[in-house]
Amino acid sequence: MTTTNTIAVQCKGVTKVYGAGGTQVHALRGVDINIHTNELMMMVGPSGSGKTTLISIIAGVLDRCGGECKVFGHDYQTMSNNEKANYRRKNIGFVFQMFNLLPTLTAAENVAVPLLINGVKRRDAFERARSLLDRVGMGDRTHSLPSQLSGGQQQRVAIARSLLHNPKLIVCDEPTSALDHVTGHKVMELLREMAVGPDRAFVVVTHDARIFEFADRIAKMDDGHIIDIKNAHRHSLPKKAP
């Protein structure tokens, strides 16, 4: 992270409660975090600690209950559903644990989906998708269906999909947990190389300690709180929180 980086995501006292009455679950209990451009922020913590809830709120796919959360100065809470969808369409890229590639579309077609949603013509979208697939080392598999690809290859396609429309914020949910160590390492190298940029913020949720070395900062979460945020020394594992 450099000092010239701007704040991309600013969360203050964010809370989220699921359910009502006696079945209430407090997923977030007042989370404060700033995420900058040009950095890879990793969120770690045990299951149920609120990592996924937090990135869902940051990505604008889940409404918070309280607190403030601005993404590049925009507050989702002030937007209508259509405005939120519109914002996500242009500014957010997603990488999922299970890739979420449409099984009946080829690799190139899957990568082209964000552009198609944005109304780009099919031919242009496919051309750009093929070009990006080439950059992620999948140029020879553009016509393959997801079922014909390995897990690592599918995640490469998903990474290309998340980058094609040049989003400002990329959120990754457990991008390596369905992959073996070597493949996971390669995927993170690719993400690090392609997704981190001066105009872009990058958030990864994981509990896979093998990839901590790729983070610029690591936020440790537990029971709906961020209990520790540390600058990570690249190529070294973070210390465990007490």
Next chain:
Amino acid sequence: MNYVALKMLIGNRAKYLGIIVGLTFASLLITQQSAIFMGLMTRTFGFLSDTSIPDVWVMDPKVQYIDDLKPLKETESLRIRGIKGVAWAVPLYKGLLKARLPNGAFQTCIVVGLDDETLIGGPPAMLQGKLSNLRHSDAIIVDGVAAKGRLANVTRDGKRVPLKIGDTMELNDHRAVVTGICEVSRTFQSQPVIYTTFSRSVAYAPPERKLMSFVMVKAKPGQDLQELCQRIRRTTGLAAYTKNDFKMLTVRYYLKYTGIPINFGITVCLGFIVGIAIAGQTFYNFTLDNIRYFGTLKAMGASNRLLLRMILLQASLVGSIGYGIGVGVASALGTLSGKTELSFYLPWQLLVFSATAVMLICAISAVVSMRTVLKLEPAIVFQN
């Protein structure tokens, strides 16, 4: 995104074919059963369709449909001829008489007696012989289907020999000679139709004081038919209908007093329910199978409107294909059964009806699926 929607649908072969089979079956059932119903209803006034020359039919006021015969005095035709606007009026006999075939078998036939002088009201087409042959002694003309079927001579060895010109039979113990074979529309009762002259038909019929069934009237050029009907009713106290009104009177009777519409209605409803049950259910399952991907698209910024458009496109595609195949198969079956006893009539209105029914099935299926997608939280994409 239309491309993505279609690939999502077509790529899932099993579901795609399942939906199409369901819709095809529904479309086939709805179209075919409705066409048979329409065919049956058309047969109820088949005789009226065949007798195209007269503009107005005059009958006893209590007549409810074409085969509800309530005889009139023959002099009524003379009275009607004197009414303003009438170009001509001729009597017609129509009745059920027993025919005794050469092999001794009996067959009930519809006997139609045409005006002796003009022979107006004859069959629409002659297959053998001429209509004027009816002027020969004891002459009758029989319909072609009956000549080969119910009126055919069955020899001792069981061979069926079609009735031909020159053959004789007995109508109510009177000799009748076949002088022609004609083509007629199938009637609702499917009885053989025999044409003869009016005077001969009343001689064949059991003796009654009144024997004329209808008076067929031709209006003078430019005469308003409804007005003429009213004038005839006022003057004679009889019922008078234009040909179309008489057809509708007949159809209404069958609709009201027979269980035919209910029976066919039930089958058509079953087709509709089967369509919803199979196609609707499969389409909904298809949406559920893809809910994760709809969620992914939603998370990636696809608006509800865009997703609804995708679902509507998918529903429209399967609807169009299912409808097309169903109607195609129904038409093919109808064409194949064209010369058989099966009644089948497929007017364009029926195509619109079945298209509407299939569209409704698709719309219901799509609405259920849309509801699921609309309610879908995009955050589902992070739930593993």
